[in-house]
Amino acid sequence: QVQLVESGGGLVQAGGSLRLSCADSGRAFSEYSMGWFRQTPGKEREFVGSISWSTRSTKYADFVKGRFTISRDDAKSTVYLQMNDLTPEDTAVYYCAARYRSFMNYNYWGQGTQVTVSS
Secondary structure, eight states: OOOEEEEOOEEEETTOOEEEEEEEOSSOGGGEEEEEEEEOTTSOOEEEEEEOSSSOOEEEOGGGTTOEEEEEEGGGTEEEEEEOSOOGGGOEEEEEEEEETTOSSOOEEOOOEEEEEEO
16 A cells, blocks of 8 residues: 655765655555655664654654754655755664554555765
């Protein structure tokens, strides 16, 4: 029912900004909580942030430090990750994920979009 496609990745200089988008082709987007994760070669996937399905409550990893903002547009079935003040440590493949309402596991994943931050 859920098919996620990320976009918006690319090359940016340190201190710059980038906005990632994740579009869902499914029918019931508004009833899914959405998350963003990232992964670098040879390392485990890392949680970035999430936004809930009902109250739109957001959570962020400690390394975000107020730099990132997650939002969603249910009319467009799209979730966004606005990233500001980027550093080279933010370089990774960023993945969009979905879980139904408050289900404990993210069981739908996109294919990822590359973000590269230069010094």
